Amino acid sequence: MNQKAIGYEIIARDGEARSGVIRTRRGNIETPVFMPVGTLGTVKGTRFEALESAELDARIILGNTYHLWLRPGAETIRECGGLHRFIGWERALLTDSGGFQVWSLGALRKIMEEGTEFRSHVDGSLRFLSPEVSMQVQAALGSDIVMVFDECVRGDASREEARESMLLTARWAERSRLEFDVLQKEGMDTGHIDERELPIDARLNGAQALFGIVQGAAHLDLRRESLERTAEIGFDGYAIGGLSVGEEKSVMYGVVEEIAPLMPSDCPRYLMGVGTPEDLVECVARGLDMFDCVLPTRNGRTGQAFTSRGKLNIKNAQWVRDQRPLDERCACSVCRRHSRAFLRHLYMTGEMLASILLTHHNLAFFLDTMRSVRQAIRSGDFTRFRREFLAGVSSGVA
Ligand SMILES: [Zn+2]
Numbered sequence: 246m247n248q249k250a251i252g253y254e255i256i257a258r259d260g261e262a263r264s265g266v267i268r269t270r271r272g273n274i275e276t277p278v279f280m281p282v283g284t285l286g287t288v289k290g291t292r293f294e295a296l297e298s299a300e301l302d303a304r305i306i307l308g309n310t311y312h313l314w315l316r317p318g319a320e321t322i323r324e325c326g327g328l329h330r331f332i333g334w335e336r337a338l339l340t341d342s343g344g345f346q347v348w349s350l351g352a353l354r355k356i357m358e359e360g361t362e363f364r365s366h367v368d369g370s371l372r373f374l375s376p377e378v379s380m381q382v383q384a385a386l387g388s389d390i391v392m393v394f395d396e397c398v399r400g401d402a403s404r405e406e407a408r409e410s411m412l413l414t415a416r417w418a419e420r421s422r423l424e425f426d427v428l429q430k431e432g433m434d435t436g437h438i439d440e441r442e443l444p445i446d447a448r449l450n451g452a453q454a455l456f457g458i459v460q461g462a463a464h465l466d467l468r469r470e471s472l473e474r475t476a477e478i479g480f481d482g483y484a485i486g487g488l489s490v491g492e493e494k495s496v497m498y499g500v501v502e503e504i505a506p507l508m509p510s511d512c513p514r515y516l517m518g519v520g521t522p523e524d525l526v527e528c529v530a531r532g533l534d535m536f537d538c539v540l541p542t543r544n545g546r547t548g549q550a551f552t553s554r555g556k557l558n559i560k561n562a563q564w565v566r567d568q569r570p571l572d573e574r575c576a577c578s579v580c581r582r583h584s585r586a587f588l589r590h591l592y593m594t595g596e597m598l599a600s601i602l603l604t605h606h607n608l609a610f611f612l613d614t615m616r617s618v619r620q621a622i623r624s625g626d627f628t629r630f631r632r633e634f635l636a637g638v639s640s641g642v643a
Pocket residue numbers: 571572575576577578579580581606609610
């Protein structure tokens with residue numbers, strides 16, 4: 246039967262850019278796709294109805310293993326029937342492995358062969374995260390796409406340091422794979438769907454999918470070696486990790502340009518934690534399919550809107566009496582109804598609706614940009630789209 250956890254089918258290509266469909270046990274995801282980040286099981290400032298609405302139509306969101314493991318805890322979520330049921334979201338979920346979050350704790354953590362020991366940022370208690378624990382927690386969460394437990398390394402790490410870290414990631418990938426397979430056999434995945442309840446033509450087995458992660462900092466030979474080692478183990482999809490951690494933009498584009506075309510072409514390719522709207526379009530052009538980033542939500546809360554003419558800071562005094570919407574080319578419900586003047590007033594008076602509305606517009610802008618990207622690739626018009634989009638976002642808001 247050759248049934249898999251997910252399917253991926255390419256519908257159109259334009260240069261290195263691809264557009265296709267990822268079939269998951271919780272619905273289809275058109276690619277390239279932007280995945281809003283729901284760190285603690287919530288895309289901050291956004292109701293799930295809005296995410297599901299035709300306006301946003303987010304097909305997949307992220308949850309963070311590290312944060313959910315600490316609060317409310319894996320066992321609590323398991324007892325509540327898994328993350329989908331706990332948060333009230335029936336569409337697809339991807340969880341990261343916690344590796345990046347633990348690594349970001351800096352002095353608070355100690356990395357060993359066995360795993361990472363760290364102090365919880367919540368209560369200071371000593372905790373231990375390993376490939377096995379990460380897979381166990383992600384099984385309890387029941388996400389549809391699970392990420393292997395990896396180690397990050399500073400963007401400016403020496404070759405030696407980066408190679409050691411990359412090899413550790415490769416060993417952890419193997420341990421993640423082994424533990425993941427055991428947990429699937431033991432029925433520990435709370436998000437499991439009986440394959441008889443899935444559409445027959447989807448040919449899915451109802452299990453979780455597991456993605457491998459390519460590391461190696463800015464060293465292209467290490468990145469290639471990491472990809473080879475990861476592909477050899479075999480995963481349902483492949484991600485590039487360890488970018489957007491403070492390196493120069495040219496380094497990120499360089500790694501993506503070198504590695505993306507070498508990634509297995511019949512699987513989804515995911516760039517973790519990236520990025521701005523320009524980054525998304527530029528990395529689609531280099532062959533990537535999936536992206537996640539906190540920018541639309543986090544920046545929305547700090548008064549920044551993303552628009553077709555670049556970033557708009559709602560705090561600026563120039564908008565005090567400005568009757569225009571955030572983005573005159575945006576058709577979202579915020580832009581249809583409210584002016585920059587009103588949004589600025591809400592923000593300056595500390596009204597919570599300011600964050601909610603700016604977040605909504607930003608998510609609409611990111612998701613709509615990806616819809617346009619897919620459309621452009623499918624109509625063979627991506628080169629022109631990319632040129633005009635980049636010219637637009639760098640032209641400046643007036
Ligand atoms: Zn808008």
